[in-house]
Amino acid sequence: xxxxxxxxxxxxxxxxxxxxxxxxxxxxxxxxxxxxxxxxxxxxxxxxxxxxxxxxxxxxxxxxxxxxxxxxxxxxxxxxxxxxxxxxxxxxxxxxxxxxxxxxxxxxxxxxxxxxxxxxxxxxxxxxxxxxxxxxxxxxxxxxxxxxxxxxxxxxxxxxxxxxxxxxxxxxxxxxxxxxxxxxxxxxxxxxxxxxxxxxxxxxxxxxxxxxx
Amino acid sequence: xxxxxxxxxxxxxxxxxxxxxxxxxxxxxxxxxxxxxxxxxxxxxxxxxxxxxxxxxxxxxxxxxxxxxxxxxxxxxxxxxxxxxxxxxxxxxxxxxxxxxxxxxxxxxxxxxxxxxxxxxxxxxxxxxxxxxxxxxxxxxxxxxxxxxxxxxxxxxxxxxxxxxxxxxxxxxxxxxxxxxxxxxxxxxxxxxxxxxxxxxxxxxxxxxxxxxxxxxxxxxxxxxxxxxxxxxxxxxxxxxxxxxxxxxxxxxxxxxxxxxxxxxxxxxxxxxxxxxxxxxxxxxxxxxxxxxxxxxxxxxxxxxxxxxxxxxxx
Numbered sequence: 001x002x003x004x005x006x007x008x009x010x011x012x013x014x015x016x017x018x019x020x021x022x023x024x025x026x027x028x029x030x031x032x033x034x035x036x037x038x039x040x041x042x043x044x045x046x047x048x049x050x051x052x053x054x055x056x057x058x059x060x061x062x063x064x065x066x067x068x069x070x071x072x073x074x075x076x077x078x079x080x081x082x083x084x085x086x087x088x089x090x091x092x093x094x095x096x097x098x099x100x101x102x103x104x105x106x107x108x109x110x111x112x113x114x115x116x117x118x119x120x121x122x123x124x125x126x127x128x129x130x131x132x133x134x135x136x137x138x139x140x141x142x143x144x145x146x147x148x149x150x151x152x153x154x155x156x157x158x159x160x161x162x163x164x165x166x167x168x169x170x171x172x173x174x175x176x177x178x179x180x181x182x183x184x185x186x187x188x189x190x191x192x193x194x195x196x197x198x199x200x201x202x203x204x205x206x207x208x209x210x211x212x213x
Numbered sequence: 214x215x216x217x218x219x220x221x222x223x224x225x226x227x228x229x230x231x232x233x234x235x236x237x238x239x240x241x242x243x244x245x246x247x248x249x250x251x252x253x254x255x256x257x258x259x260x261x262x263x264x265x266x267x268x269x270x271x272x273x274x275x276x277x278x279x280x281x282x283x284x285x286x287x288x289x290x291x292x293x294x295x296x297x298x299x300x301x302x303x304x305x306x307x308x309x310x311x312x313x314x315x316x317x318x319x320x321x322x323x324x325x326x327x328x329x330x331x332x333x334x335x336x337x338x339x340x341x342x343x344x345x346x347x348x349x350x351x352x353x354x355x356x357x358x359x360x361x362x363x364x365x366x367x368x369x370x371x372x373x374x375x376x377x378x379x380x381x382x383x384x385x386x387x388x389x390x391x392x393x394x395x396x397x398x399x400x401x402x403x404x405x406x407x408x409x410x411x412x413x414x415x416x417x418x419x420x421x422x423x424x425x426x427x428x429x430x431x432x433x434x435x436x437x438x439x440x441x442x443x444x445x446x447x448x449x450x451x452x453x454x455x456x457x458x459x460x461x462x463x464x465x466x467x468x469x470x471x472x473x474x475x476x477x478x479x480x481x482x483x484x485x486x487x488x489x490x491x492x493x494x495x496x497x498x499x500x501x502x503x504x505x506x507x508x509x510x511x512x513x514x515x516x517x518x519x520x521x522x523x524x525x526x527x528x
Contacts (some may be wrong), residue, residue, distance in 0.1 A: 023294060025497045127304060162304060169310045170290070172298040172496060207299075207492040211432070 003063040006089045010062050014051040017168060022160055024052065027176045027204055031150060032056055036064050036113040038180075039149045041137065043198050044119035045127055045158030048168060050088065052154055052175065053117055066109050067117035068093045093136075095122070103140050110144055120194055127158030130198060133191040141183045141190075148180035151194065153201035174205035220394045222456045223274065226401055230267055234260070258501030266499070266508065270404060274397040278383060279325065285379040286321045291505045292371035293317065295496040299487075300363045305353035309344055313364055316340045320376050329387045332380065336373040341365055370483075370513050371506070377516035378404065381523065388528045391459070398457040399523060406453070406469060407515045410446040410476040417441025431484045439477055446473030459527050471522060472515045479514030483507070 018024055033040065042053060050067050057065050071092035074084040084090045091105045101107075109116050118140075121131040141149065156173040178201050184190040219227075237260050245253050269288075273281035293314065302310060316336060323332040345361045382400040385391040418438025426436045450469015454460045460468060483506055487495055496504025 023291070023498070156298065159302070159304075162307075165307050167308070167311055169307055170294045170297075170314060172294060172498075174497075207496075208494065209491055210488050210493045 002086055002089070005087050007059050007062050009087045010054045010057075011059060014054040017048070018052050018055040018173070021168060021170055022048075022052075022156075022173050023170070024055070024173045024175060026056065027174075029056060029177065031177045031179060032152075033115055033148055033150055033180075034061070036115045037110040037144065037147050039110075039116045039118060039137070039141070039147055040065075040152055041118050041120050041149060041194060041198075042152040042154055043130055043202075044121050044124050045129075045154070046124060046161050046163075048157045048161050049119065049154055050117070052157055052173060053152065056175070057115075061115070063089075064113070065089075065115045065117060066091050068106050068119075070095050070123075091116070103136060106140055107143060110140075110147065120191075124158070124163050127162040128155070130195065130202070133194045135187050135191055137194070138183075138187045138190045145183045149183070150180045151178040151197045151201060152176070153178075153198050153205055155202065155205035176201040176204040219274075219276065220398065223394070223398050223401060226398075226405070226453070226457060227271060227274070230405065234264055234267060237263070255501055260501075262499045262501050273379075273382065274401055276393070276397065278386075278393075281382055282321045282325050282379055285376065286317050288505070288509070289317050289320070289372045289375050290314070291498060292375060292509060293367055295498065295504045295506050296367040296371050297364075299490050299492060299495060300367065301359075302364070303353060303356055303360045305351050306348060306360055306364070309347050309351070309364070312347055313340075313344060313368055316368060317372055320372055321379060324376070324379050324383050324387070327383065327386050332376070332387075336368055340368060374513040374517050375509060377520040378512065381516065381520050384520070384523065384528050388524070390528045395459065402450075402453055402457040402468075403472065403515060403519045404512070406446055406450055406472045407476050407511050409449060410442055410473050411480065411511055413445040413473075414438045414442030414477060414480075417445070427481050430481050430488060434477075434481065442477065443470060443473035446470070446476070458523075464526060468519065468522060472519060475514040475518050476511035479511040483510035483513065 040053065042049060050069075053067070054062065054065065067088070067090050069084065069088075069090040069092065071094045074090055075081040075092055085092070091109055093106065094100075094102045106116055106118075118137055120133045120137045122134040122136075123131065125131040137149075141147065153176045154173065155175070156171050159169075160171045160173065161168040178197055181193060181197060184193060241253060241257055241260055244251075245257075269284060273284050275281075297310060297313075320332065320335055323329075323335060344364060348357065348361060378400060380387065381403055382396045384399065385393050385396050414434075415438065418433065418435045418441075421437040421441065422433075422435030424436040425432065426434050426439055447466050447469040450472065451462060451466040454462065454465025454468070458465060458468070483495070487493070494503030495506035498505045499508055502508050
């Protein structure tokens, strides 16, 4: 039932919004993982980000794709919590929680062979600007050093529907997918690697300059 | 009821275009096997995309006006989206952009109900006055003029100007003169001549081009390409005129020359915009061509001008 709801959500909402209303160009779709366990990391500017990422996967794989999202935001009220966990299928992450390991559910998902979607900036931030990379991903990967980490840069979604906005305005969206990253022993080096990779991918999404003669 | 209204001349003309595409596809296959060392991918993509373009365009001349209007509205939607994606919009104007998009279904609705008076002033007057009002209500003054002007210009080009293709199609219904088939034939005449003009200017320029005509805007455009292209299009206008239009031979030749000159102007105006923004192509929607505005650039000029030419002389 839950799987069906999620597939319908992607088929009837995510794909039409992203592919028809917005319109999207994808570079290197083949680099996306086609089975779990795997981690997909992306920059985060809009609630549309997760719709865009969902629209990249085949429908049959959707039940396996699980985005980690902030519990304090998405579990605010009962209706939103039901929608977020059952229809969108998020894994709630408690931000700044001291009580227990905030990433426990993410670990479990990876153990189950799911494709975990993480936004390592932690928050949507300013439209089309990359915030600092949070170190949670590094801690998570310490236990799963062999899992592929596929970086994805999403360009244009913050403009289409940024923070505080609820209407998606049509803009063409460009998505660039990079080669999977290797875990590094140094936390700082790994966060820097993620940031550099995302910035490099950003360059690929920008349009080509006119010829100079 | 779905009624096919394809008059024989249109059938022949459309058949000719499909024949051209088949020939192009066969040629590229042959070239690929003869000279596999050269890279034919770009040209192959181009021809494949042409099939799509011709397929979509064919939908508009089959005689079903509502289908045609939906196709043209989608074209305007894609063109405006491409323009707004390129141009710098303000975060504050989020809702305003929504209103701008809403003008597209309305603009084509006026044609659907044959209300010419509203069609011709809706965007230049009502939308022109409405959008700044909506922006003022939001209250952000930083960059106001630039944001308002860019948005208006985009709407004029991608909605108002391009909607004149649909206006040519519905011209007999708008004016109550002539028969509906004439609209479809004149639309075919306009679009085919505009596209052939692009090709002719390119070929003449490639073969004989020496003197640059607009070096800062479009370094590849030459005087020889322009003159050769315009004369070719004038000739084609004269040739196709009796088949597809009610024009006298003189008027058909002049229509061809008008489309040739103005197609060139539309091309370099959009080139100037792209150069100002700093991009090579307006988008990536049409593989091998670039964006949809790269393909429709000439039509932004030829469609409204041809419409008024025909409206004044015959309808």
